[in-house]
Amino acid sequence: MDQPKKKRVMVWGARIICVLGLSLFISNVAVAAEIAGISGSSAELHKHYDKSLRGKTIGFVPLALGSPLMGSWDYNMRKEAKECGMIYKVKDPNWNAQASAQAISAFIAEGVDVLVAHNMNMQLLAKLLRKAEKKGIFVIQINMVSNYKTDVFVGADWYSIGLRQAERVLKHCGKGTGKSGKVAIMQGELTSAANIEQVEAIMSVLKNHPEIKVVSSQAGNWDSNIEHDNMATILKQHPDLCATIGIWGISHLGAAQAIKEAEMTDQVLVVTSGGGSVQICDAIEAGLIDVYFNYQSLLQGHDIMAAAKLLLQSGLEPGQAKIALFSPVFEITKKNSSYSCFPYPFPEEMMEALKIDYPFLPISE
């Protein structure tokens, strides 16, 4: 049996099971169904929505779970998938490239309908994502894009964030400020898209300003401990450091901590970016971080689901669309830090929302 045919059979199987299940459900909550009953012009939309989404599988491969950024994507995808009757699966490669490729391969083999990939670097998954599309799977890339561009990219516009970060640094350390002009760039994974694009943008601005000297540009592999140690060393070599730019806020907290330990928080401007979890706002209030570009990861999780719903209802074949959904970015400083972040770990009420059984609307044929 060839793949699409098999899939079709499976989908039909799923539908039949759904219908059987529903008929049971309906008999039990007939009244509720009556109340939720669809009439009028929305019926058509409901039907299409329901038919396109229910029982479809969405598979997610992050770099790792357990951090606020990936955690918030996971949260919203889990919640929204449940709401529309989709099946959500996640495989956690825990920062391991080999495992990341394995996880993607496994999803391709299982035959999910939508695949959400968080690329460790620009090459690793390129071939696999192409393969997935060829096998009829919609592929959404989140935040860090691969060399191979798939149906949808949801994520930060690294280039513009990089430009804005460099401008803040110029304002603080540039001509006429009387500062040393020494800047450190704390990179993450050198081969990841976020890193490459952001550094490219930062350098494109800084290179036009000879008074700015990039004294260090090292890779911390998204590890706050490494950034901490690197920064401690940099501060010893350059006690007059003026600013530091971190590619990812969570790991850059390590560097910020090192600056605090050296009692230089007033002297060094700390600029970074990220998804906007409460740890960052706390750090800003504590003076550890000065400028933060928030690309709002909770919204990104929602965007992923929106894109998935869009693709599944669009009638497009995988590989036909090329859509970019760059996340809206806003700057957090001490002025707005008290209300700009989301809580993490998620409070109990938010977790409760994941447990609700959402009533599905009956398909009225």
Add this chain to the structure above:
Amino acid sequence: MSQLNDGLLQLRYRWSFKKFLAELLEKRWMDGIIPFGIMVCVILVFGSQVENYFSPDVLAMTAREFAEPGFVALAMAVTLISGGIDLSVGGMFAIINFLSLMLTHIYGWPALAVVPAALAVGALMGALNGFLIGFLKTRAFLTTLVTMIAFRAIVKLLNLEFAPKIALSAKTTFYESTVWDYMGDGSFLGIPSNVVILLVVAFIGHVLLTRSRPGWRVYAVGGGRRSARHVGIKVERTIFFVYVISGILTALGAVFYAARLDSAASETGMGLEILALMAVVLGGVSILGGKGTPGRALMGIVIVMVITNALLRLGIDSALNSLIQGLILLFAIGIDVKWLKHLYASIEKIYVVPTYLSLPKALDPRPGSGTVFEFNDRLKDAETIGLDQIDGPEDVILDRQGRLYGSVRQGWIVRFSGDDFSKRDIFANIGGRPLGMAFDRDENLVVCVGGMGLYGVRPDGEVYKMTDETNRTWTRLKDDSRIRLADDCDIAPDGKVYFSEATIRYKMEEWPVDGQECRPNGRLICYDPATDRTKTIVRNLIFPNGVCLAHDGRSILIGLTWKCDVLRYWLEGPKKGRIETVISGLPIYIDNINRASDGNYWLASVGLRTPVYDLAMRMPSFRLRMVKFVPPDEWLYPNVNWGCVIKFNEQGDVLESYWDPLGNYAHVTSMREHMGYLYLGGLHNNRIGRIKIQGADPEWTGPDSYWGKK
């Protein structure tokens, strides 16, 4: 009644499950049975849990991922077997991965050039390890730990410089190369390309390691470096090449990894050394060196990869994943270690499986009994030849010139010549334990050598191998193709050499244990020099020892030591190929048989049967308990201290016996008649004896009797 009973009892003890089990456990591949079992369990358990696990697509994909660490596991296995370890495999892996991507993506090399370049760099890095460990004699663990850090540092530097370039080079297009794509994504008959290469490499490696001289050297060095040096192995060079091979294997894995993933990520190869180490130890490659095979290394990596892959697929939380992995591996390694540790002890415990043997009542040899075996002092006045110049001449023989040869413990053939045999020289140094001898038509001395096989010595002293292997019994679990204990031989007129192998279950020095067991473990083998073929002709004999061609050359007489029987095997005539009993149940334990000048046969006896041991022979469970619970030096042994020489005729009637009350020739294993004298040899004697035989033909010699006068 008793005869029927005996028959039933014999039948009951004939086949033993314990013997089967012991021989099964003794097989070398049994070392790996636990890892194999674990592998099967792991595959079945996780395969049943994970959706679609066994569909061909998924299997191929999983296999592709397992191949690259597979190469690294092979590398690790080779170094462990050689008694070392290579912790730098992860670092080498990362360097080669990076190098391959640099060459393809930045410099645009063709894939066919990248592969040899990568392997060469791998060999170079391995050579660095090998040089340090082999020639400078640094400790493998620390050395490779240091090179691991160094290699990692190199990767880091390269990464900072080139990684973004590599990442961006492929931004617009993929690196397109058929070969590169085939390596990363292709398959051969549905099997992923890298798995095919891995299996080929592992197979070649397995054959090289376990079946070739360089491979054995690796095991020897790993098993005991000092002993290896003592036997003349160039230890330094062997170690050096082991690490070079480790480098090449790692490089091969890394090239495939590069081709498949195209990933220059900085964490490439992180923890690979631990993964590989865990896998090969799990597969049964000993961390202490000298034990393990590539096949077992691959089993180990399959187990580890299946577990990690399945836990990932099941979507188990990553921290929990590592914990579960750790626990499973700990459990498996625990079982494995216990198994290997106790395997040999268990085999030893159950290996000896005594059987039931009922011997007919022995004739009384005591003085005054009036039997033909009655003790006498006919060997008392034997002349002494080569006193203290010879150590245990198991067999003695004389050539046409009247020179006397003895096969001795040191692995030599000692020759005495001159008027009174006063001149002693070492005629040949064969090695092993030379036992029975015979002269062929061309006056070459054919010698059965315990532990080696059948050898020949030309008149000028040159030693040549005749055979050390016979056809294997395919119905038997134990591989009996190798000849372990060739005991005595004789040569038929057509030049075929017939020789006995006393036991296939025990080594030369363990022959008394075979006596405890008393199973038909021996056989009669024929070697034909004309065709250079060796064939087992009679199986299942109870310690066949003496072999003698009958005077007419038409049959062979075989003496069975523990059974105390003399058999006749017909070479020609109407009974050709049949075997019959000539004498049954002698009161003595039989050794060699040789021709006498009067048309009869001499038979040497190593000892006298005793009623106690005869009784023990009918009590196999008693002997089993003894072997199990009593230290060997306190076992009840067959009496092999009080032997004699007897003469019997073609019909099997015993004609006379020769005893030595002084005990100088109490342990007679062989005798030869030559020009009216009888020469006596003994396995533990420090001399050769000679007595004049009353009424013997003073002109008769063995070579004349066999091959005619010259």
